[in-house]
Amino acid sequence: MKVVLRTFASLGLLCLLILILTPSNARAATKPASSTTISAGSYIITVNLSQDPPYTDQPFTVSIMPQNKTIQLSGKIIMEPGSGTDGTNLPTDLTAAGDGTLQATVHIPVRGAWNIAIQLAGPQGTGQASIPVVVGAPGAMPPWVAWTIGASPLVLIAFWVWHQHRYRRKLLSTPISA
Amino acid sequence: MAQSEAHSTKAATISSQAPTISKVGERTLRRTSAWLLLFFLLLGELGAVWDREWHAFVGRDQFWTPPHTLIYTCVSGAGILALVMVLWETYRYRKQTPGVDAQSTVAIFRFFHAPLGFTVLGFGALLALISAPLDNYWHELYGIDIALWAPFHMMGVTGGFIGMLGMVYVFASEASIQRQSKETPRRWLGLTALEIGIIMAMASILNYVLTGFLQFPMVSIGTIHISTYPLPLITGCITFMVAVLRTTQKPGTATLLTLLLTLHTIVVELFVPWAIRVSVAQQGIPYRTASYVPQFSLAYAFLPVAFLLSALMIDVLAYRYKRTTGNLNISTRQNVILGVIISIPILIITPFILFSYTVYAPVILPEAGIPIVASQMGIAIIGTVIVALAMGALGAWLGEDFGDIWRWSKH
Numbered sequence: 001m002k003v004v005l006r007t008f009a010s011l012g013l014l015c016l017l018i019l020i021l022t023p024s025n026a027r028a029a030t031k032p033a034s035s036t037t038i039s040a041g042s043y044i045i046t047v048n049l050s051q052d053p054p055y056t057d058q059p060f061t062v063s064i065m066p067q068n069k070t071i072q073l074s075g076k077i078i079m080e081p082g083s084g085t086d087g088t089n090l091p092t093d094l095t096a097a098g099d100g101t102l103q104a105t106v107h108i109p110v111r112g113a114w115n116i117a118i119q120l121a122g123p124q125g126t127g128q129a130s131i132p133v134v135v136g137a138p139g140a141m142p143p144w145v146a147w148t149i150g151a152s153p154l155v156l157i158a159f160w161v162w163h164q165h166r167y168r169r170k171l172l173s174t175p176i177s178a
Numbered sequence: 179m180a181q182s183e184a185h186s187t188k189a190a191t192i193s194s195q196a197p198t199i200s201k202v203g204e205r206t207l208r209r210t211s212a213w214l215l216l217f218f219l220l221l222g223e224l225g226a227v228w229d230r231e232w233h234a235f236v237g238r239d240q241f242w243t244p245p246h247t248l249i250y251t252c253v254s255g256a257g258i259l260a261l262v263m264v265l266w267e268t269y270r271y272r273k274q275t276p277g278v279d280a281q282s283t284v285a286i287f288r289f290f291h292a293p294l295g296f297t298v299l300g301f302g303a304l305l306a307l308i309s310a311p312l313d314n315y316w317h318e319l320y321g322i323d324i325a326l327w328a329p330f331h332m333m334g335v336t337g338g339f340i341g342m343l344g345m346v347y348v349f350a351s352e353a354s355i356q357r358q359s360k361e362t363p364r365r366w367l368g369l370t371a372l373e374i375g376i377i378m379a380m381a382s383i384l385n386y387v388l389t390g391f392l393q394f395p396m397v398s399i400g401t402i403h404i405s406t407y408p409l410p411l412i413t414g415c416i417t418f419m420v421a422v423l424r425t426t427q428k429p430g431t432a433t434l435l436t437l438l439l440t441l442h443t444i445v446v447e448l449f450v451p452w453a454i455r456v457s458v459a460q461q462g463i464p465y466r467t468a469s470y471v472p473q474f475s476l477a478y479a480f481l482p483v484a485f486l487l488s489a490l491m492i493d494v495l496a497y498r499y500k501r502t503t504g505n506l507n508i509s510t511r512q513n514v515i516l517g518v519i520i521s522i523p524i525l526i527i528t529p530f531i532l533f534s535y536t537v538y539a540p541v542i543l544p545e546a547g548i549p550i551v552a553s554q555m556g557i558a559i560i561g562t563v564i565v566a567l568a569m570g571a572l573g574a575w576l577g578e579d580f581g582d583i584w585r586w587s588k589h
Contacts (some may be wrong), residue, residue: 086321
């Protein structure tokens, strides 16, 4: 019984540790990881990123706060691959988040240099701005390891062909019983 | 001739040695599963071509693109079904259910007992599923344009191929069991439903070959580049043309296989460009090149016509041989020679059909603006022809092995 209780206590502690160590997303919602003030045409805006640097395939929030909170803005952001990054443009519409703020949740699928292009429209016409980001990724596996893993099924296919060839020969050489 | 007679005699004897295995419940279970798996396979292969085109026209914007969703739904569905079958058959084997014995199953890790086809298929699906996150990781590192020759793409493609082979085993073993039983199944064009299932699975594998054939690498001799795309086409077509004849023992099935493949490519061309246009419009995402929008391609839809002459040649020969000798199994040597001969029409006709589809169509591509050196061109042409014919021979050899096993195996 003591062992069971001890196991449950250990599991509980583990869960607590996980909860303590992973509140970054929750925190990110309230406090941006980075904040940049730029002008997009005639609009002065503060661009907040919930994650900086962003990480491949992990959604993060881009918030755009106009200095003049009374104006109604709309628009979209386009994640554009930067120089040397193999990707495509990824547009996302901005939605109103209250208090004049616009926001969008985006993800970037490839590591490297990207630009967050912001396109805004409002009473003072349209405006554009761009913020560079460098997207992080998991550590790179050595290509030889990747190829060893990736090509291993081909070895199985070669073995299977050989096995089936032998199997057929065995069937052919089975003595015929009248 | 003597050898071919031995082939047919022994095959028949081997078949007759086995006691009849035909228990209705077991047959229904396996056959229903087989058709369900074929459904997943057909949808999955549609997803594979859709994915290839999505990469070309839209780019890989995220993992869960519509074609990826279709592919992985089908792979998961097929994998789960195969797993359930393996577990269920193991249970029935241990319960000594009639029809589930050492003759109709194989042992896996000395514990599980299941039909070979479901085992192979499940293993292929598992490989494809394992490769998915690894492939995504590779894309995250190196971008969206890494294609067939990336390690985890290869893993996924190989997994898919193994799964499809498993599909043929599933139908073939049931067809074999049916032949040994007292069943008198309905026939269409002389073929039972299970034999049609075999041909449909083989057509799917060939369609799968068509999905990636243009990704095959270029070989350069001096300033002349040689596209190797005919090699997978020749090997794949001849393997399955020979295999389908030997599995069904019906002349005409190689042509039927080619016609079914044509049906696949027509459906693919009707569906894929439309699906991309609709998805792009619905998601509001841009094309990689604004003016490059997918449209129906007549050249791709009717690409299998390039294989029709070879199919007719092999069928006519099989018909004549069967009429003369009573069976269509020619000797291995004759078969290899036949493979070499029927690869010639594929090598010659395919570039003409693909002319409007790809710049690689002419196979031999001299560097633009540089005078052609006659000796280099000679080596390129002779080398290409020799390698292509060798692939034809290999295809015929593989087709003979697998065709005979699919004809006999009840596992």
